[in-house]
Amino acid sequence: MSKKHSLHIKNMVCNRCIMAVEDTLRKHEIPFEKVELGKAYLKTDIDSVDLPALSKDLLDIGFELLQDEKSRLVEQIKNEIVRLVHYQDGESQPNISEFLRNKFHKDYSVLSGVFSKETGITIEKYLILQKIERAKELLAYNEMNISEISYLLDYSSVAHFSAQFKKITGYTPSQFRKLEGQERKTLDDI
Numbered sequence: 001m002s003k004k005h006s007l008h009i010k011n012m013v014c015n016r017c018i019m020a021v022e023d024t025l026r027k028h029e030i031p032f033e034k035v036e037l038g039k040a041y042l043k044t045d046i047d048s049v050d051l052p053a054l055s056k057d058l059l060d061i062g063f064e065l066l067q068d069e070k071s072r073l074v075e076q077i078k079n080e081i082v083r084l085v086h087y088q089d090g091e092s093q094p095n096i097s098e099f100l101r102n103k104f105h106k107d108y109s110v111l112s113g114v115f116s117k118e119t120g121i122t123i124e125k126y127l128i129l130q131k132i133e134r135a136k137e138l139l140a141y142n143e144m145n146i147s148e149i150s151y152l153l154d155y156s157s158v159a160h161f162s163a164q165f166k167k168i169t170g171y172t173p174s175q176f177r178k179l180e181g182q183e184r185k186t187l188d189d190i
Helices: 015-027 053-060 067-087 096-104 108-119 122-141 146-152 156-167 173-178
Strands: 006-009 034-038 039-042 062-065
Touching: 006 067, 015 034, 015 039, 015 053, 015 096, 039 173, 062 067, 067 096, 067 108, 067 122, 096 108, 096 146, 108 122, 122 146, 122 156, 122 173, 146 156, 156 173
Parallel strands: none
Antiparallel strands: 006 039, 006 062, 034 039
């Protein structure tokens, strides 16, 4: 599908986001083939779309149309990391630099430079923050022990996971699990 037939949308992080964007496209009577995290594939040329009206309605529900190439690339990188961390349960996570290089067919140093410049953090830091949010979710469910969570999130050891969790949150995973009002962030706030 060509660029003239796709929209890049910021802050899409889950299946409900996909449904919300689909509903908005339907409201605007914009025919689409499919919507996935960060992208909508249209059956029509973008030039035939009232972008200001669509953009306003998307902003009203927490999304943003991305116009420039760098912003789109950063959002695509974020979406791939969210997919890896939150939707690949049980699968070993690939080396992030190799994964992104293969996914985007660009040198990792280029991807990393654009990402850092646009977001103010490295890709690696963003990956860690996503892993910690996923760990918070799993700890809150209380269905897995800390060792299982560590393994699921592809940490080399429970000690490494626990140290990184404490560095980010100020709590050990066990302490966090016992908290009454566990502090979690929405994925698009990371």
